[in-house]
Amino acid sequence: MVSKKSRHRDPLVIRTPEGLYCPKAKAHIDPWRPVDCALITHAHADHARAGSKDYHCALGGEGLLKQRLGDQQITTHAYGESFIRGGVRISFHPAGHVLGSAQIRLDDGDSVWVITGDYKRDTDPTCQAFEPVTCDVLITEATFALPIYRWPSMDQTMDQLFAWWDHHVRHRRTPVLLCYSLGKAQRMMAEIQRRSDRSVKVHGAVATLNRVYEKQGINLCPWERTSETNKGISSDLVIAPPQVAGSSFLKRFQPTELAMASGWMQVRGVRRRASIHQGFVVSDHADWNGLIQTVQDSQATQVYATHGETRVLTRYLNEHLDIAADRLETAFGIEEGIDQ
């Protein structure tokens, strides 16, 4: 098929030691080393690293980026609005991953490339919903590219969460929910707020990011930052990053009951290996159907998979959906291994 014109030209995006790079626009996308111009999909540590000269991100992402990287030269762009650099039209589009997360669209007139960053297709009260963007070449994540990853509905998960919470409060144990401090924690709190008048206690790492969310008008449930003096069993849910498991932080609430909210909790063995008693399957990444749906929505004729189950996704696209797909090694996803 000769129509796949993009494959016969110089690619619009290449991989350099610094990360994904658009030579025409002289801009890197989520670079893992300092560069002149960094287009950032979202503020998670494996996508947003300090040290570059100029940063560009979606309008809603600036607060988190500043929180993570300190004071930087940041230019923000409203979703869908484009700017031109080196003859390349660049725009940010909602990715539905966390507050202000974006897919990045690059268009040089000959071909359109989209880099998804991390994304999900499910609704999330803390960020704008994913919008499909058509393109010639799609560079997608593949964190959960296996059919075993199918996310249950949030209604069901929250019912489970409330039942678990109440159960342990009744048995005089502090319910502790481990989840990423950026994104997942706020999503859980917003879901709690939508369904109840419950309040939570949060770890310092979560509190800092909560303020950024609230400043941007995201409605979280009532929360209070935990403190050294605040000891004893809590009937409020305690929300903390996974790193606190086994640390002295949890001691002040003893006895505690640990749960984790993560897509990895789909597999019982993974949950048990992490010594987590209760897992809630909640992910800010697309599940299998979401990934396939996104590839199809994009109408791309060439797909690159950057991190996660890239081998599975590319093989499925090549063999089963007849879409040319290859793997692209990146440094993304390092923070999101099974251990978190």
Add this chain to the structure above:
Amino acid sequence: MNFVGLFQALDTSQSTNAKRDALMDFIRHADVLESAIAVEALTGRLEKKRLKPSLLKYTANQAFVETPWLFDECYATVGDLSETLAILFANPQAKPQTNDPILKQWVDRQTMLAGLKPEVLADALLAQLQEFSKDEAFLFLKLSSGGFRVGVSKGLVHEAIARAIDMDRAVIEERLMGPFVADRDWLQRLQEPVTQNEMDARPLPFLLANPITDEEITALKPQDTLIEYKWDGIRAQLIKTDQTIRLWSRGDQDITEQFPDIVDSAVTLPSPIILDGEILAGTPGQLQSFNQLQTRLNRKRITQTLLKTHPAFFKAYDLLRFQGADMRDQPLVARQAVLKTIAIQQSPVLAPERAEEIAAMREAARDIGAEGVMIKDRQSTYGSGRKAGYWWKWKLDPMTADCVLIYAQAGHGRRANLHSDYTLACWNDQDELVPVAKAYSGLTDVELKAMDQWIRKHTLQKFGPVRQVEPLQVFEIGFEGIATSTRHKSGIALRFPRILRWRQDVGPKDADGLTHFHALMTSNHAL
């Protein structure tokens, strides 16, 4: 609460006490037929494999007919066949029903499914799974395919039953020995007085030995003990009543049919009697390796030829009931005195005066084909379970070898998606690495994780879930014995191989060759 509710409570419990309480609660309040089948399942008594794993795989392949490799990827990540099917085919939006009894219905449905032709079964099973929530589908499949473990030991179930009906655990364990009938009267039956005949015919809980520590060896008063060889066979009770002769294994299996030769030789024994001892391969004059017994256990029909090529006999070392009396409350010396009057192959017992005699017996063990020495308190009664201070085992040091990792595979359960199953190799005389052992454990969690990372980075080839890795990592393995084998390319089979340590200090060239194993085989009279 039904079994699904119980499973959820057990699966999310922190402590053994919480699990026990959940079980107690369930036994007290659940429908009595539900609890009967649940106890059957949790104590491994449920009829195994009504739906064989091969049928589950066939079903999955029907659903993934265009992309069978995709199912294999899923299975490799999940590490459990039932769970993989449950995740893939259950309705993710369905809510599990955790109250009304379901087990009887499930067991009936499984029996119905098992009777279908595979093509029909696949469709019927898929339709069934789609009605379930993930947890229900998982349990349904687990129950139907045998291997059911939810981190609850048999002992814990027994304790929970005992507490739930306010009876002594030892009595409950004794009453639960032997065949279990899962009906509406099971709890009632446990509380009834037992007849003399029942007592004579029922297997008794085994007394188990603890491994002896260095401190215990030093503290031991040899004159207070009796010692004998530790035999490498199948621990079993020989139960003879006026009507029957049975062999009951420590795994709670009736294995009588596998050993007609032992039954024949027991005809002359007085009855009723219950003996504790070991089933050994070979003849008293010439022991054979444990592998030979495995053959006996695995065969459906025990033919005359097999009896000749794989003979077996029973070596008695304790007497639990004799002529209607319970001997277990009597001290070991008294039981031994009666046992000596009975005409059956027995383990020679020594009353040591000095510690050196114990060590000497242990030294001699390998030469006569035993795996160490048993040290028993002379005055000890026959308790149940792993009681401290009754019996100790002092095993021979394992044989060791340094081997090279060549294949790795993800583990199951807690080790799902973690490459923890290793195939280890040694050098043959053409300087090729030939596999000698598969080993699963022995590394710390930290080491396992580090190795998992290493394996992922140094994979040469993937064969489904198995990764061939660069032959660079060396591990010291320990094992209890070596036998020649026609099934393995290396020509040898190791008994109980396990990883002792990660030899990060040596390279693959320093690993042992087959000659090392051959030397061990001759020098140690390994069976």
